[in-house]
Amino acid sequence: MAKIVSLPQAVSELVRDNDTVALEGFTHLIPFAAGHEIIRQGRRGLTLVRMTPDLVYDQLIGAGCASKLVFSWGGNPGVGSLHRMRDALATGWPVPLEIEEHSHAGMANRYVAGASGLPFAVLRGYAGTDLPEHTASISSVTCPFTGEELAAVSAVNPDVTIVHAQRADRSGNVQLWGITGVQKEAVLAARRAIVTVEELVDELTPVPGAVVLPTWVLDAVAVAPGGAAPSYAHGYYHRDNTAYREWDAISRDREAFTRWLKSVKEAGA
Amino acid sequence: MAKIVSLPQAVSELVRDNDTVALEGFTHLIPFAAGHEIIRQGRRGLTLVRMTPDLVYDQLIGAGCASKLVFSWGGNPGVGSLHRMRDALATGWPVPLEIEEHSHAGMANRYVAGASGLPFAVLRGYAGTDLPEHTASISSVTCPFTGEELAAVSAVNPDVTIVHAQRADRSGNVQLWGITGVQKEAVLAARRAIVTVEELVDELTPVPGAVVLPTWVLDAVAVAPGGAAPSYAHGYYHRDNTAYREWDAISRDREAFTRWLKSVKEAGA
């Protein structure tokens, strides 16, 4: 059963140094507020898992929270590169960063395996590409019926998954809709799960296309209005494309980034 | 792209003797009208695939349409046995019936593999049971990462899948809701797909919990109001529990069944 707590309390109790942490949300509902809280609480040595690292992981990497990144597409959508990620990879600033790299199909299936209690998933993927030789979590299996060889990827089971949703009821059942990405799988694959929400409501009236996460598979629900900005929350606010473009200049420059980091830390004080 | 046609035309053009046919619908939205049309058109030698054979397959088996049944639970829910299925198995009346037997988890995953274009699926299943020694489509695979042995089931790819849905638009996009079972997977696993619907509408307004099947993965949509009776269509009509109970007496007796069969054939004339 999820406890309804503050975001600082949720992060304090459930996110630990050296954890494997997944913050998911495919373009939509990216849990930025939770990412910033992790920065403020100074977690270190995290293995960050996410299909599309996006700005939120560029920020966590630049803040020195991460020692490893597991991902399938690392860019600033429509803008360019993730400069903090590039800097950490190239120069080890502020701390060295290891990577484990997949395709989207591979990462999605790793979460599916994790959510399903299986040690691996099978897919038609990676054949002929150079990825398998660099990524230990890609292997192959032979179909016992046809003899065909297929790709296998190991399950991902984060210590903690954090997602953002539109709303929760007072028991901690969560509802999200619009583009729902891989959030259900990321939550069900995790040992612990935190959901930040735009609002608490008395009742979760049904919404077309909604995914519901029952309270008994969650550990904490925290109210964080605007918690997905500068990404968006369908039905609540739009994507702040200007912020995405402006991140390019901030993240290119260590000093500009350091100023940004200071402002995030002060915002929590 | 689905053509909007009559049910007799859909069955005539798309269901062939000796086909592997799946009529799916988990308690809800069972495509009885389509089953009766297959009986009227006198198809023979079908391999019938369905998690829960239910009355609809008892009827097809009794009518002599089937040479094989692939299933995971064969009963009249809440009432008792499927007597036509039992008779065919025990005495070969009216024609001998072969079976291929799974668990629900196994059958569901066979459809998932079929829908995913994979030759098999992996699950935690069957371990320690007597099923694998009688069912060739159950095998095992070893996880290439952990060495753990898991069950494998071969994909099901029906020649034709038939499902019933609440409604379609005039382009043949289909919408169903309530308990949606394994219908999406059964349709996507099939080489050809027919959907019977309660009604055609101008627009598929979104419904919470609805599954949508795009017209371009379907071959035919046929309007068949009441086409799921005596099962039910959520929002349209309830399950006819009396008919389920009455089936027990009809199906126990070859003569009573033969009279029923005659009435079904005449209903199409």
Next chain:
Amino acid sequence: MTSQTGTWSTDEMMTIAAARSLHDGQACFVGIGLPSTAANLARRLHAPELVLIYESGTIDTRPDELPLSIGDGNLADSALTVVSVPEIFNYWLQPGRIDVGFLSGAQLDRMGNINTTVIGEYDEPDVRLPGSGGAPEIAASCREVIVVMRHKLRAFVESVDFVTSVGYGDGPRDRGLLGLRGAGPVQVITDLGMLEPDPETFELVLTSLHQGVSIEEVRAETGWELVVTADLKITTPPSVEELTTLRGMRTVGSSDRRDPPSGTAATRSVGIGVGVGVGEDAP
């Protein structure tokens, strides 16, 4: 065995004992028939936050009336969410996140193994039963399994004709060797009493008698040398609240309230002949 003991039927005792075995806040994988009645009864009594999950894909259902089939419309209407059948098995049952699964069968053996497939040989059976349904994986993956079935000699056998669902296999180490994650059948609730696995051998032993039932009556309906625990208990009889609540539960489409002589859940769902056991009488 009389059908009434005091002012309640043996089937009512079985249903109420099953309801008591569920704890508030648990997630319970519910079969139709008696498990569904018992789970909904528990939700109305001591376990208002019991999470009911049906294999048709409905999660956290709170039906006002008892469903007739495992896929009734009122299960979908009252559910927190409805998911697909593949999802309910793969994401919800398989990873071991369900606390309790209810099972039954045509045969149960001394090691808790269950048969719902065939009586006799597989290829030429004496009786063809409905088959597996969700049972094999419920038995494998739920944290605990509770078996509910009428205590009959033909059903409580030394060794099942066909292992549809594994209890403790051939002995205490088998579940581990097979990679089964759940604890297995921790309790068997019948119309005569309750059995539990011996902590050492995992053989099912009699731990409780329902009021008015003798050990001899139970032994007469058990196909193995039934061991009785030293601290054999007498099951607490149904309370007035339990009986009143059970009898006040309506089934969908029925105008009758339940009443002991003809309308108990157990009579309806268990007593429908060999091979259609509680929890197995619907897909």
Next chain:
Amino acid sequence: MTSQTGTWSTDEMMTIAAARSLHDGQACFVGIGLPSTAANLARRLHAPELVLIYESGTIDTRPDELPLSIGDGNLADSALTVVSVPEIFNYWLQPGRIDVGFLSGAQLDRMGNINTTVIGEYDEPDVRLPGSGGAPEIAASCREVIVVMRHKLRAFVESVDFVTSVGYGDGPRDRGLLGLRGAGPVQVITDLGMLEPDPETFELVLTSLHQGVSIEEVRAETGWELVVTADLKITTPPSVEELTTLRGMRTVGSSDRRDPPSGTAATRSVGIGVGVGVGEDAP
């Protein structure tokens, strides 16, 4: 190369040529940027029943305005249905039911292989690119792949530094040996012309020049000995309808209509530096 040829830009020509390559009724797996612009243009011109599928899970989207990211809210709002990301890859892309996939990259080689991962060595790259995204499986599973990218010498290379997405591997038999079901890159559309695989060798050869471009200009931007087909064509110039429709398309959140000098789709989506290629510049 001038940025304008006649009254249209080279990027407009590329977008319009890409739009023309899509046929009505096809299902198209669309990347953001130029593929999205081209696909939405085709839907407004000759292919009203084109089915647009985005990897964020939106199926049959009909956005009034162009999305900015692959997961924009207007894609969900205008979709026939929205499914999860695992489902879009497993049920929709993987089985080979998508007709056309658009791809691009930082490097494309003579055998149609694409690199969006690194320039240089993997462990110590000269340039770290965004990585795979959906591309490897789009390249493997769509019935056909169309590559759209600006024709630059640094991008059109003899052999890619890293194979992110397989075109024809090392030769005509490789796709079959690898078990890849789709036909591979049947067309490469650039701002200079169009290339297609040679029917025998599967090497990319020049089949069409855009109006005003010379073979020498194309060769100067191609890192291998570019073969030119005997029946080299000149791409039909944009029609007034094509240009008007393209320029009339709005992007979400923008009050500007597109205009050639600064606002073309191609300028926006292709010209954002090495490593963020068309169709790869969003998750």
